[in-house]
Amino acid sequence: MSDRPKIAVVIPCYRVRDKIVEVVKSVLAVADFVVAVDDCCPEKSGEFLRQARAEPKLTIVFHEQNQGVGGAMITGFKTALELGADIMVKMDGDGQMEAKHLPRLIAPLVSRQADFSKGNRFYDLRALRAMPFVRRFGNFGLTLLSKAASGFWHLSDPTNGYFALRANALRMLNFHLLAPRYFFEISLLIQLNVIRAIAIDVPIPAKYADENSSLSPMRALVTFPSKLAAGLVHRIWWRYFIYDINIVTVFLITGAFLFFGGGAFGVWRWSHNWMYGHEQSAGTVALAMLPMILGFQMLLQAVVLDMMDKPDAPISDLMETGE
Incomplete structure (x- = not known):
């Protein structure tokens, strides 16, 4: 320019x-x-x-x-x-x-x-x-x-x-x-x-x-x-996942797995016990809730890191190097 x-x-x-x-x-x-x-x-x-x-x-x-x-x-x-x-x-x-x-x-x-x-x-x-x-x-x-x-x-x-x-x-x-x-x-x-x-x-x-x-x-x-x-x-x-892989990627994958995995397990156990009229045990509830809480915290941390991730210089200047 x-x-x-x-x-x-x-x-x-x-x-x-x-x-x-x-x-x-x-x-x-x-x-x-x-x-x-x-x-x-x-x-x-x-x-x-x-x-x-x-x-x-x-x-x-x-x-x-x-x-x-x-x-x-x-x-x-x-x-x-x-x-x-x-x-x-x-x-x-x-x-x-x-x-x-x-x-x-x-x-x-x-x-x-x-x-x-x-x-x-x-x-x-x-x-x-x-x-x-x-x-x-x-x-x-x-x-x-x-x-x-x-x-x-x-x-x-x-x-x-x-x-x-x-x-x-x-x-x-x-x-x-x-x-x-x-x-x-x-x-x-x-x-x-x-x-x-x-x-x-x-x-x-x-x-x-x-x-x-x-x-x-x-x-x-x-x-x-x-x-x-x-x-x-x-x-x-x-x-x-394409241009870069960093800690945000790790938090997204792990957080999504824990959050949705815990939720899926909880839904499965709730529907099973509802069909047979059984009460949920405290351990079963914990097995569903703890992964969901940890997963949510990881996803929330990924959002925070995404907000903080800013480039140091305009990409337009980098593209001009050597032209």
Whole structure:
């Protein structure tokens, strides 16, 4: 990366015809490239932007079929990499994300403190009170689940789509594992944790006007848990069984064996005695409970160690060595 990294702002466009021109105009002074992805928008936002704003920095890409915000971002990422960008910024086309905060967002990446930075609306209590209650409640519920799934226990506001990512970290990701639609941001965090990228929250308030959110946090709280569980299993498998094997691996295997083994034994003995009308002995109860308690403690210790496991340097810097 040169002394002055090249910045690309990627904007997924879907039903943002009324806002997209102003959004693009607001970032032209900061960005070296602006990539707008018309995700088969029924309002033809991309064509409207092409006719309204002719800029050498602006690249407009069209999808013949709607692929969701994740699909649009993957296309935008690939285009930005081809243009030679060093830092990619995601900014929605609905005007919620203000360009005046962009220098603050990319500052940790420019100074090489992190591979990934994300806006966090929860730092500003005034902005938090301005957030609609349904969004606030849904985001709080998703935050805890997303921390466990992604492994970034220090990050909050997981559905915030205002983020920046260094190109070298982006190149290490498996694009086919990124969710194509609304789970995209969280799936990106999971993949970043797998490669041991350094991620950081940046206090950035969001503004809420007359725009309609395509994602309902309450709906996400109902539909996301299964995806979060799958993401957690994927992350644990790759982090602690493929890329590395350490004490967390030992605690996970031993803790799971003791906890579920003790539970299975207890269920078997309870069902057997229930069928024949026998009382459980104290020894039988102990044989079931003690392994479960020890297993739970080991699993809990694995969680603590997972929270403490942080890389020493941005993976993007390590990838530049020898280039």
